[in-house]
Amino acid sequence: MAQFGLENDISNTLKLDVPITNAPIARWQRKASSSNAAAGGLSPGRPANISLNSSKTPGKTPGRRKVTPSKTLQGDRFIPVRNEKQMEVASFLLSKENQPKEDNVSAVSLEQQKSWSVTLNGCNLEEARILQFSGKPTVNPDGQHNSMKSLYSHTITPMSIKKTRYISSTADRILDAPEIRNDFYLNLMDWNSRNILAVALQNSVYLWDATHGNIIHLMTMENDADYISSLSWTKEGSYLSVGTSDCAVQLWDVEQEKCLRSMTSHSARVCSLSWNSHILSSGSRSGQIHHHDVRVAEHHIFTLQGHSQEVCGLKWSLDGRYLASGGNDNLVCVWPSVAQRGRGDANQALHTLSLHKGAVKALAWCPWQSGILASGGGTTDCHIRVWNVNSGSCLSSLNTQSQVSALAFAPNYKELISAHGFANHNLVIWKYPSMAKVSELNGHSERVLNIAMSPDSSTVASLAADETMRLWKSFEVDPKKKPKDKMPRSLGSAFTQSIR
Incomplete structure (x- = not known):
């Protein structure tokens, strides 16, 4: 019996002729309600608001469709845009129609007026119209007779030509440097x-x-255990x-050897x-910096004490x-x-900059901006920092992700070039x-020691632990013009040459 009762309940629920009390009102009922509300508000004797159901649709609220004011007021009306020049020409033509024509005007005078008109107004006023297209399509440089192609073709102005600089990724010279001492702290070139x-x-x-x-x-040291x-x-x-x-500093006359x-x-x-x-300044592993006056016998004139370890830069x-x-x-x-400075300031530096977290060997002064260093x-730091030595402030800092062994400014293009050891073994132009x-100069297989x-x-020269010295022509003043080769290739091979 319980089964028959359940089936009856389901059939009663599924009957469609029974009104659903909690459902939202139908669309036609909402339209009828809106029209009756509008009619009731305008006609006397009818209520202002008529609603069949107090419940509202959760997502959408019925309302009137808005009319765009611009379409109502303007429609498809076209208002042409006339510039000031066209208005002046039109005014001149309208005033010229009311003037009597002179019959004694010569042909020379008409030609002269025509040339003046073209020069001053950009067109001949005798043939001008109130509204006309100004300018003519350019001539197709390829000699094509297609009028549409000629119309949309254009020439590149000099201002839009982008001047690019070519930087070769390979070295211009490779010199063999055997038995180079692989020591990060030395300056060997x-x-x-x-x-x-x-x-x-x-x-x-x-x-x-x-x-x-x-x-x-030039020279060789007497003791084989010593080195430069x-x-x-x-x-x-x-x-x-x-x-x-x-521990010595030697002074050599190159011409006399x-x-x-x-x-x-x-x-x-x-x-x-x-x-x-x-004045020759020398830095030692002891941390001291000595000033030598090479003109006098007592050459050591001053000592700077600011470092606790080796002065490598x-x-x-x-x-x-x-x-x-x-x-x-x-x-x-x-x-x-x-x-x-005075003699009593031997232990006082103007600035002591301590932002680096590794050994600082790479130093370079900006040649076109005074006071910029x-x-x-080194490996534990890998940063390039730019300082203003007048104030002691750090202007910029860059993480190169590699040991920085040397720096040099390139004034021809206002760029900075850095040499790197572990792990990139290359040169980078900034x-x-x-x-x-700007560019990377790759070619060395081991760390670059000096540039x-x-x-x-x-040209920048790089000396690396792979026993090669490479010359990179990356900063030529006029790259489009082929410069004279100041480094002749007559010595041995064009690509490999021994320094000794």
């Missing part, structure tokens, strides 16, 4: 103003004349200072050198006002020149001051 490149290979110094291709063996630890040219390029592992003097004042190897006129600014030093203690110190950190990457710029700042 320098390029002078006379286009001569000095390279230290173990315990010997070799000179390569980049103009004529000549190679000169640093090199630096004078500004004029006629003298070369050589730092050694036996003669050692002028050997200066001893340090207690450890000399791994960094920098010139400021007749040393650079004088181009104006000679500041000396920047970087050490294995992760510090960058900025020192004023001897002329700007760039520094690079746009200054945005520090956007040097050519005198004309068009």
Whole structure:
């Protein structure tokens, strides 16, 4: 019996003729309600609002369709746009129709008026209309007779031509540098103003004349256990200072190939050198920086004590006002020149910058902006930081994801080039001051130890632990014009050549 009762209940529920009380009202009922409400509000004697059901649809509320005012007011009316020039021409033509024509106007005068009209108004007023298209389609440079193609063709203006610079990804020269000492803290290469490149290979110094291709063996240390630890040219390029592992600083006359003097004042190897006129500054593993006046017998005139570990980076600014030093203690110190300080300030640096987390060997002064210094950190830091030495503030910082071993500014394009060790073993060109990457120079198989710029700042040389020295022509002033080759290929192979 319970089964029959359940079937009856289901059949009663499914009957469609029974009204559903809780359902929303039908669409036709809502329309009828809206029309009756509108009619009731306008006709007297009827209620203003008539509703068949008080319940409302949850999602949509009935309402009147809005009429766009613009379509109601304007419709399809077209209002032409007339510029000021067309209105002036139209006014002139309308006024000219009311003027009497002169019969004694000569043909020369008409031609002259026509030329004046074209020059002043851009068109002949005799043939002008109130509304006309100005300008003519350009002639198709390809000689096509298609009128539509000629109409939409255009020529590129000089302002829209984007000038791009080609940077070769391969080295222009590869020189063999056997027995190079793989030591991150040494400075084994320098390029002078006379286009001569000095390279230290173990315990010997070799000179390569980049103009004529000549190679000169300058010197070799007497003790085979000693080695060359640093090199630096004078500004004029006629003298070369050589730092050694036996704590000495030698001064050589390159033209005479003669050692002028050997200066001893340090207690450890000399791994960094920098010139400021007749003052030669040297940095040692002991952490001290010595100033040498090469003109006098008592050459050691000043000592700077700001580093607790080896001074592996040393650079004088181009104006000679500041000396920047970087050490294995992760510090960058900025020192004023001897002329700007007193004898009692030996232990006081102008600024001690301590943001780096690794050894600072890479230092470079900006040649076109005074007081700007760039520094690079070692493996535990990998950052390039740009400083304003006047205020001691850090202007920018960039994580290179690789050990920074050397830095140099390229004034021809206002760029900064960095040399890297672990793990990239390459050179990277950065746009200054945005520090956007311009290009990567890959080719070395081991870490790059030093870089040097050519005198004309068009070529950078890189010396790496893979016993090769590569020359990259990445900063030529006019890349479209083929420059004269200042580095002849007559010596041996065009791609590989030994430095000695």
